[in-house]
Amino acid sequence: MLNRKIGAILVLLSLASLLTAFTICIDPGHQEKANLSQEQIAPGSSETKAKVSTGTRGVNTGIPEYVFNLELSFILRDRLQEENFDVVMTRERHDVDVSNIERAELANSAAADLCIRVHANYSSDPSLKGMMLLIPSPTATYTAPIYEESRRASEKIMASLQQIEGITSLGIRVREDMTGFNWSKVPVLIFEAGFMSNPEEDALLASQDYREALVEAIVSGVVDYFLSRR
Secondary structure (H helix, E strand, O other), X not given: OHHHHHHHHHHHXXXXXXXXXXXXXXXXXXXXXXXXXXXXXXXXXXXXXXXXXXXXXXXXXXXXXXXXXXHHHHHHHHHHHHXXXXXXXXXXXXXXXXXXXXXXXXXXXXXXXEEEEEEEEOOOOOOOOOEEEEEEOOOOOOOHHHHHHHHHHHHHHHHHHOOOOOOOEXXXXXXXXXXXXXXXXXXXXXXXXXXXXXXXXHHHHOOHHHHHHHHHHHHHHHHHHHHHOO
């Protein structure tokens, strides 16, 4: 019995040591004041987009998306640190001015093993609801090198999120038009937590219990992903 207990302790210590070796970058989407100056959507591209916007807001709660994103990101940061990950964040306040290129470059500079960009969604159709994950394109020149690991991480996280009772999943979707993807040199995904334009989901996203359930699922998926890389 003692040998089994010692063995279990050694396994836990080994897993803790393994996860300590990984760095996660969390990018809480948007900020308090938009910067509508333009920046390239991708390296060498003639197409441009606004550097950063303020995002949407809860249809009933009135909670700004940039506030929700940061609050959820703080919960996620704390839980990842509890699992011994090294965590860096692209912002920790609302009154910042950090463009989408700069956010990608922060993750690149940190040599992050995974970047999780935290957002909430909006639709003109108030009945639309559900969380989703967005990942970079496998065919675009600048994102092809990070596609495979981005996809693998997203699949682990999505499988975990789908275990939340009553959650609506809209799956994993590929996007080529995301500045934060196109300038990233590290695996990256966007977690769209739900539609703030849907009254039911807006209320859920304001709930501390639901936020913690989302974070627990994300952390479980992240741990599964990195353990699968052993």
